[in-house]
Amino acid sequence: MLNRPQRIAAINDLSGFGRCSLTVIIPTLSAMGLQVCPVPTAVLSTHTGGLGECVFRDLTDFIQPTLEHYRSLQLDFECVYTGFLGSSDQIDLCRAFFAAYPSSFKVVDPVMGDHGKAYRTYTHEMVQRMKELAREGDLITPNLTEACLLLEQAYNEYPLSSSQAKSMLVRLSELGPDKVVVTSVLMADGTVCNVGYDRQRGAFWRVMCDFVPAEYPGTGDLFSSVLVGALLKGDSFPLAIDRATQFTELAVKTTFGYGTPPQHGVLIEPCLDWLTTHKILKSYTLL
């Protein structure tokens, strides 16, 4: 048995303002009782989503020496969790982290875009390389845009039937990962759902999200962090999807209530204590 909190190497960017990536991942997973060791892929003044020209410093050359340092310390990580990457070389460096910790839970959040479009820092080559990384994950958590990029299929806003959603999940899992969650899927019954597939069990799950007429950056990072934290803490897969969905919804609704500018991200600060109450949830259903 571990006599310390589980440890996660979080390979992601540090955007000073705007609440996304590491500034969301660290407080969220810490509140859940896990230790986050950030490996910043880039430092930015803000995220890239509507706050003007941000200052961007690539940190590709920081990652390998960091890994070597951790190995020399014989540090163990129970989880390696990758997210926003600043250059295609960073994909090889993430793979080196995975290879260095073969028994860790490997999570790839293939952060590449939203609402049908790739983020402006993502080149076509990076999208291709992200697919290679996704192959090595135990769990991947694309949104619908990223799922379409990984599957090289056109994005459209038509609703998906249950069987279309299942087919998408199976095809993503065929890239490599045992577990797949696709977020923000508009279903044929008019609901927006987060849907998941556990290949080993052959089970498909869905958790419905409340519609809120606003879009915030960083919600994917928030969702994935809670999902990862919940799985590491022993939640079942559907329960973890449920917990991540409920918490993201709480943060989004709280923010919408305050009416702060969407580019400032979701107000996680007043919400974090929800994560410490170990609520049991049951709004998941089979897909």
Ligand code: PXL
């Ligand atoms: O949350 C996704 C994300 C992460 N990192 C940076 C971003 C974004 C989305 O805009 O700009 C730098």
